[in-house]
Amino acid sequence: MSLEVGNKVEGKITGLAKFGAFIDLGNNKTGLVHISEVSDKFVEDINDELKVGQVVTVQILSIDDNGKIALSMRNREKEAEEKKEQPKPEYKKRETSNRRPSKPFNKKQSNNSQDFDSLMNDFLKESETRLSSLRKNTENKRGGRGGRRS
The missing domain is CATH 2.40.50.140 (Nucleic acid-binding proteins)
Structure with missing residues (x-):
């Protein structure tokens, strides 16, 4: 065989x-x-x-x-038969009449007038501000960049 x-x-x-x-x-x-x-x-x-x-x-x-x-x-073969025998779960449809309309996830996303470049520029400015703040905080904890000289 x-x-x-x-x-x-x-x-x-x-x-x-x-x-x-x-x-x-x-x-x-x-x-x-x-x-x-x-x-x-x-x-x-x-x-x-x-x-x-x-x-x-x-x-x-x-x-x-x-x-x-x-x-x-x-x-x-036994596995295949068990899969065939298992009934598919029945799902109930939700009634949509009582649901509130969905809101946009982010206010910035709802404003479609901004294009990608302006969104990217805003992100870069904000991240640079955060990074500089983070650097200042870590430098203060370490005692500054140059250290103390007597």
Whole structure:
């Protein structure tokens, strides 16, 4: 059987790591089952779920350009069925008759007569004023730029 995304194949666990299990798929091909793909439930320690030498059925999730094969042991059909079975939530429409009209967020935004350049100039002036004030305050706390000379 060729290795294609979506296929289910049997393989033998050749190694375990904190992050997952290495599976020998035959034909000198090895894939990785990430710890999040081992079970439908949370797996804290992979050694509690799997053992080296164990034969498992895995689904091929992806094969990248470097030949790395991502595998899953989770029951993907069960997940798909659960998603289909879950009813979509029903949302009630709000009655808009009692709502107040929205106000502009910022008074400056409501004034469309100013163009971008004037807004940018105002911002730069204001920020320069704030920066100079901040510099003065920090210099006073440090004792000035030149320091005291006796």
